[in-house]
Amino acid sequence: xxxxxxxxALSLTLARPALAEPTLDPAPAASANASPHRPxxxxxxxxxxxxxxxxxxxxxxxxxxxxxxxxxxxxxVxxxxxxGQTGTFDGIFTLDGETLRxxxxxxxxxxxxxxxHRATAEIGWGAMVAQGLAxxxxxxxxxxxxxxxxxxxxxFLGSSGVYFRILPLGIIHVPSPLLExxxxxxxxxxxxxxxxxx
Numbered sequence: 001x002x003x004x005x006x007x008x009a010l011s012l013t014l015a016r017p018a019l020a021e022p023t024l025d026p027a028p029a030a031s032a033n034a035s036p037h038r039p040x041x042x043x044x045x046x047x048x049x050x051x052x053x054x055x056x057x058x059x060x061x062x063x064x065x066x067x068x069x070x071x072x073x074x075x076x077v078x079x080x081x082x083x084g085q086t087g088t089f090d091g092i093f094t095l096d097g098e099t100l101r102x103x104x105x106x107x108x109x110x111x112x113x114x115x116x117h118r119a120t121a122e123i124g125w126g127a128m129v130a131q132g133l134a135x136x137x138x139x140x141x142x143x144x145x146x147x148x149x150x151x152x153x154x155x156f157l158g159s160s161g162v163y164f165r166i167l168p169l170g171i172i173h174v175p176s177p178l179l180e181x182x183x184x185x186x187x188x189x190x191x192x193x194x195x196x197x198x
Contacts, residue, residue: 039159040196041076041116042068047163049194051082054149054172057106057127060084062192064108066157076118079109086127086144102130104144112155120165121152128174147174151190161196 044067052059064080086104104127112120128147153167170188 039116040161040198041157041159043198044068045196045198047157047161047194047196049163049165049192051165051190051192051194052084053151053167053190053192054126054128054170054188055080055106055108055122055124055151055167055190056082056192057084057104058086060103060106062106062108062194066112066196074113074115074118076112077110078112078122080107082106082108082126084127086130102127102144104146116156116158118155118157119152120155120167121150122167123150124148128172145174147172149173149188151188153190157196161198163192163194163196165190165192167191 045065047064047066049062049064050056050060051062056062060083062080062082064078066076066078069075069077083103083105086102106124106126108122108124108126110120110122112118125148126146127144128149129145131143131145149170149172151167151170153165153169155163155165157163167190170190171185172188173185175184
């Protein structure tokens with residue numbers, strides 16, 4: 001009797017299907033480790049550009065850092081520093097053969113809205129105008145006056161990093177006692193082209 005029960009129990013045990021051991025699928029881990037390519041307008045990084053305007057202190061170069069915000073709307077904040085050759089409000093001119101111009105810095109900060117095609121606005125401070133000290137028509141010295149500015153316009157930042165800005169709506173203010181009152185507040189514009197390498 002005991003032998004018969006043992007034989008029946010053994011038969012039932014052998015007849016049960018073996019439970020499959022859980023296996024790990026390597027596909028999710030591989031997909032988690034993979035980093036999809038992101039266009040350069042969607043990544044933080046530096047952009048270098050050449051341009052003309054108050055954000056370049058006249059005609060010069062600029063390095064700008066861009067940081068896309070982690071929001072549903074495509075906002076990007078930026079800050080930049082430039083250096084350039086500053087002229088007068090009427091352009092770079094000469095007085096008795098001496099060129100009235102000087103070099104100076106400019107710093108900017110602002111924000112953009114959009115992906116590749118963006119609306120942008122910025123404020124800044126920097127070298128705004130060169131002035132000269134002349135005695136009897138002879139240029140003795142030239143120096144730079146600093147001021148503040150605000151600009152708005154359009155910018156393009158492509159997936160490859162090509163960078164273009166045109167800011168036609170701008171105003172600058174130079175609080176200099178040597179300038180006549182109407183010249184302390186002037187309209188301005190800016191245009192630049194550059195590249196964002198990453």
